[in-house]
Amino acid sequence: MKARVTAHRDFSIARIDDRVYSAFLEHLGRAVYTGIHEPGHPTADANGMRGDVIGLCRDLNIPYVRYPGGNFVSAYNWEDGIGPRDSRPTRLDLAWHTSESNAVGVHEFIDWCDAVGTKPMLAINLGSRGLDEARNFVEYVNGPTGSYWGDLRKKNGRAAPFGVDLWCLGNEMDGPWQVGHKTAEEYGRLANETAKTLRAFDKSLGLIVCGSSNSDMKTYPEWERIVLEHTYDSVDFISLHMYFANRTGDTQTYLSLNHKLDRYISTVESTINLVKANKRSKHDVHISFDEWNVWYHSNAQDRAILDGNEGWPHAPRLLEDIYNFEDVLQVGCILNTFIRKSNVVRIAAIAQLVNVIAPIMTEPGGPAWRQTIYYPYYFASRHGRGRALNLAVDCPGYDSEHDDNVPFVDIAGVHDEEGGTATFFAINRHPTEALPLDLSLLGFGRAEVIDHQVMTHANLRAVNTLKDQTQVVPRKGTGAKVDGSTLSASLPAHSWQMIRVRLG
Numbered sequence: 001m002k003a004r005v006t007a008h009r010d011f012s013i014a015r016i017d018d019r020v021y022s023a024f025l026e027h028l029g030r031a032v033y034t035g036i037h038e039p040g041h042p043t044a045d046a047n048g049m050r051g052d053v054i055g056l057c058r059d060l061n062i063p064y065v066r067y068p069g070g071n072f073v074s075a076y077n078w079e080d081g082i083g084p085r086d087s088r089p090t091r092l093d094l095a096w097h098t099s100e101s102n103a104v105g106v107h108e109f110i111d112w113c114d115a116v117g118t119k120p121m122l123a124i125n126l127g128s129r130g131l132d133e134a135r136n137f138v139e140y141v142n143g144p145t146g147s148y149w150g151d152l153r154k155k156n157g158r159a160a161p162f163g164v165d166l167w168c169l170g171n172e173m174d175g176p177w178q179v180g181h182k183t184a185e186e187y188g189r190l191a192n193e194t195a196k197t198l199r200a201f202d203k204s205l206g207l208i209v210c211g212s213s214n215s216d217m218k219t220y221p222e223w224e225r226i227v228l229e230h231t232y233d234s235v236d237f238i239s240l241h242m243y244f245a246n247r248t249g250d251t252q253t254y255l256s257l258n259h260k261l262d263r264y265i266s267t268v269e270s271t272i273n274l275v276k277a278n279k280r281s282k283h284d285v286h287i288s289f290d291e292w293n294v295w296y297h298s299n300a301q302d303r304a305i306l307d308g309n310e311g312w313p314h315a316p317r318l319l320e321d322i323y324n325f326e327d328v329l330q331v332g333c334i335l336n337t338f339i340r341k342s343n344v345v346r347i348a349a350i351a352q353l354v355n356v357i358a359p360i361m362t363e364p365g366g367p368a369w370r371q372t373i374y375y376p377y378y379f380a381s382r383h384g385r386g387r388a389l390n391l392a393v394d395c396p397g398y399d400s401e402h403d404d405n406v407p408f409v410d411i412a413g414v415h416d417e418e419g420g421t422a423t424f425f426a427i428n429r430h431p432t433e434a435l436p437l438d439l440s441l442l443g444f445g446r447a448e449v450i451d452h453q454v455m456t457h458a459n460l461r462a463v464n465t466l467k468d469q470t471q472v473v474p475r476k477g478t479g480a481k482v483d484g485s486t487l488s489a490s491l492p493a494h495s496w497q498m499i500r501v502r503l504g
């Protein structure tokens with residue numbers, strides 16, 4: 001059994017939009033408080049932001065961070081988070097049954113983005129609030145001084161507009177759990193009127209309308225069609241979300257879930273094209289996959305708080321999934337799917353970034369460390385930039401609940417013309433067999449291997465913890481080589497790899 005793959009320099013899918021390596025940070029659990037913000041922490045900067053977390057985020061080279069929610073945003077008053085800290089109200093957060101101190105608001109978040117070297121992507125509350133609050137928020141953030149909201153921003157310490165260019169029109173408005181949940185018709189009309197109003201302020205804003213919360217929703221994919229019928233020419237992106245879980249302990253089924261993801265993206269792509277044709281529009285709408293990750297490890301322990309049995313705690317431990325080695329393989333497969341779908345997926349955001357279903361964990365007063373899934377995200381973000389190669393893959397497969405003939409090897413290739421490199425990300429899903437990889441590099445000229453990273457572990461359930469932070473880490477691979485125009489390597493059973501070659 002082997003994987004035979006062909007890459008041709010002139011045969012590519014699309015230029016990968018850097019924004020697919022974005023992330024999401026919600027006012028939820030300890031994502032903000034004791035995650036990014038902990039005044040008094042030994043590494044805290046003058047704004048009370050943890051320097052160790054800023055460092056780990058900087059390393060990830062994250063293009064955008066979506067904020068402040070999530071379900072949280074649907075009952076959030078952005079005005080609570082501006083002005084003098086001691087006059088900001090503490091509110092009950094209805095989405096997560098906790099308290100929100102509002103010590104961090106839009107100013108503190110955008111300053112943190114500057115420190116991290118990333119850009120903010122802000123979500124607007126279209127659940128409990130409407131068009132006027134949306135318009136006021138955007139004017140506050142981006143408007144000129146000499147107007148009411150711009151002057152208020154100046155009074156609060158920031159004269160120059162923040163220049164936020166990506167805005168989400170609500171969050172998961174199809175979900176009955178959402179504060180202010182709407183039908184597709186209701187939401188479509190509101191989103192369109194909001195988009196028109198924001199465009200009257202600034203035509204250049206990138207606007208993201210809510211698609212389905214997941215592809216198991218009863219309203220999917222009609223939701224997308226109806227919402228786009230209302231909004232098509234006023235928005236730029238439709239947002240999709242998907243979380244991955246292995247609830248039955250069946251690794252092979254779990255690792256085939258990205259085939260379901262692939263179909264979800266293709267279906268929404270077709271829906272976009274259908275609406276575009278119906279409207280005879282020249283405008284393009286792309287997908288913003290702005291929440292994705294593994295989420296299930298913490299479900300049981302979160303119940304007490306979510307059911308309201310703990311009162312209204314501030315920044316409790318919530319959604320603190322501890323990721324294992326199996327999740328490395330899953331995250332690798334998800335990122336490969338986004339690379340292969342780069343023609344239509346232009347933004348994607350790992351959900352979330354710190355402490356809450358996150359690649360980065362912190363201990364209050366203590367260290368920050370990398371979860372297992374930090375690594376596939378890190379390598380994809382650093383080296384998965386360029387053109388997505390359209391690979392021909394010939395590899396035996398297996399049948400699963402999510403698809404037939406799921407190839408044992410999931411592979412994506414990226415050609416960075418300016419850097420003169422090609423990078424391949426490969427996951428061997430085979431539980432017991434190492435698979436030889438033969439990869440023909442056609443039209444690239446000379447090539448040599450410059451980096452080979454491997455993640456494998458004897459125990460699929462191995463995790464990194466506060467006490468043992470390096471159980472699951474990448475190591476240098478051996479044996480990958482280019483002979484003539486063939487790159488060959490051996491992919492161990494259940495492994496993630498990145499192989500980079502210098503070209504020319």
Ligand code: AHR
Pocket residue numbers: 026069070071072171172213241291351352
């Ligand atoms: O990321 C956790 C939650 O998942 C978000 O708040 C919500 O948008 C989604 O259901």
